[in-house]
Amino acid sequence: MSEPVFHVSDSDFDAEVLQSSLPVLVDFWAVWCGPCRKIAPLVEEFACDARYSEKLKFAKMNVDENPATPSRYGIRSIPTLIVFKNGNVEATQVGSLSKSELATFIDNNL
Numbered sequence: 768m769s770e771p772v773f774h775v776s777d778s779d780f781d782a783e784v785l786q787s788s789l790p791v792l793v794d795f796w797a798v799w800c801g802p803c804r805k806i807a808p809l810v811e812e813f814a815c816d817a818r819y820s821e822k823l824k825f826a827k828m829n830v831d832e833n834p835a836t837p838s839r840y841g842i843r844s845i846p847t848l849i850v851f852k853n854g855n856v857e858a859t860q861v862g863s864l865s866k867s868e869l870a871t872f873i874d875n876n877l
Contacts, residue, residue, distance in 0.1 A: 771814035777835040785854040802863035
């Protein structure tokens with residue numbers, strides 16, 4: 768994975784997220800979603816920060832292109848951020864966040 772934030776799909780979600788040895792923060796988003804576009808640069812910034820990138824993987828899933836996984840986790844609003852640890856949902860945050868709110872969410876769920 769050369770990109771700090773990698774894209775996952777319905778077909779590779781289990782392998783990339785649920786079976787990951789590191790916790791994974793998944794950003795469920797859509798192209799047309801304004802709040803999703805607002806939070807994306809913040810997720811990217813944290814993914815590039817060595818304090819987080821060594822402890823947590825960062826992924827994005829387009830809900831329009833991959834409907835099965837969001838449905839599986841009951842996602843009805845976007846953006847939705849979910850931290851997965853050992854194949855389980857550790858924490859969920861629905862809606863856009865400020866940089867400090869995102870930092871707190873990540874720190875509390877590492």
